[in-house]
Amino acid sequence: MKTTQFLFSGFGGQGILFAGKFLAYKGLIEGKQVSWLPSYGPEMRGGTASCSVIVSDEAVGSPIVSKPDVLIAMNLPSLDRFEGAVAPGGIIFADSTLIERKVTRTDVKAIYVPATKLASDNGFPTLANMILLGKILSELGEFNDAGVEAALAKVISAKHADMKEINLKALRLGAGQ
């Protein structure tokens, strides 16, 4: 039995909810039990956004992630707010373009990806979230082309089908970091 609790956090507009939805769909496609819960407070409107994603081999109880196994911090306020909550032995993925400081906890693993810079250097400035996701999946040993492509097909609507290729590129770029 394995349950992994993810907490995505960043500014509104960085694709926090989308990244979480992608991960939940990937889990669903791979036969896992999943839940996705966004913060829906006024902070969404221009402040920090966060979302809880749980991927598990068994039924998900509480969908609220208060002690994440994996924290994805896309800005400094998110790292400041949630670093202390990460479960011992957990992993923190930080966008090092936007977060200058290092993780201070010594009982968690810290992985720094200059996602925002990589995104703009590679011509898809809005896809820092997917670069980080690519890194997360490869770090967890969960990156596989079939799962990633199937999940993308679910989260990108037919209207935006042209965005699929570029998202895949961003995921692969992240996985290679």
Added chain:
Amino acid sequence: MSEKVLMKGNEAIAEAAIVAGCRHYFGYPITPQTEIAAYMAKKMPKIGGTFLQAESEIAAINMVYGVSSAGLRVMTSSSSPGVSLKGEGLSYLAGADLPALIVNVQRGGPGLGGIQPSQSDYFQATRGGGHGDYHMIVLAPSSVQEMAELTVKGFELADQYRMTAMILADGTMGQMMEPVALDDLKVAPMPAKPWATTGTGMKRPHNIVNSLFLKPEELEKTNFERYERYAKIQATEARAEEYRMEDAEIAVAAFGIAARVSKNAVDEARKMGIKAGLIRPITLWPFPNEVFRKAAGHVKAMISVELSMGQMIEDVRLASECRVPVTLCNRAGGMIPTPEQVLEAIVAAAKGGC
């Protein structure tokens, strides 16, 4: 098995309502249930239905009264302050014996309160919501799949018993996404509604839908008849899920999101060697009294876990006939108890520290 999709609880309610044959939706936006209205606004025009954003919640519930009088499946949805506004209409629907589905995706109160999840409209929902002697059937989903299933069930029960049914959810249940299989939803055919105001065709006397009875003898008769129906519902429609209750010594009572949190705590307690179990009412009215009465015969204590200052706890005490101590484990105002908080309450109860 059908394909599962990820949907928000609010969207699952809206889609399930359409599957159940609801083609008329009236509402007014309010967080955290606005996705229901948004979904209906998008879908209803495409399937020949009605979506109308009313000028207020009061207008919306009265439009529901109108459509229901004509014998059609109809719904409205709101969140706590908006449901208070609908209170008058809920009472009129009850007085006229009209079926309808009302959704309350609760937020913290009282007053305008906040927008975070809450269960503090339990009293309002289970005691009717408006003035006069009446009840609504109150259903409490605990997953997105159940948001869909109980929506269908709500329409069916409402039609069967000619009364309003309410989905009592909360902000978490409305906003969260989970896999849901909508193709699996089964919908019973809608019963005939010979009382509906569909036009006489010059073949029958006029049907009149009304809640005004100026002769007290007549009004009393409608009340007694209604309560006979309620007695039948209480005897046959109460539902609860029991989790690890077979040998439980501590029973946690919780519905909706509180039940999800409590399930984690029950599992943790079992790992510590404490025999804990969960009773999750699925119908809040009728309350599953029998399940609690039975449990009171073999547990040492009960804990009511709620996102309120303690409302369901009164029904838990009534149902268990005060044979065991019942304590409250709660957060309020938009806060949610953690599994750790519930576990602490279980440990305290196991030690007899109630």
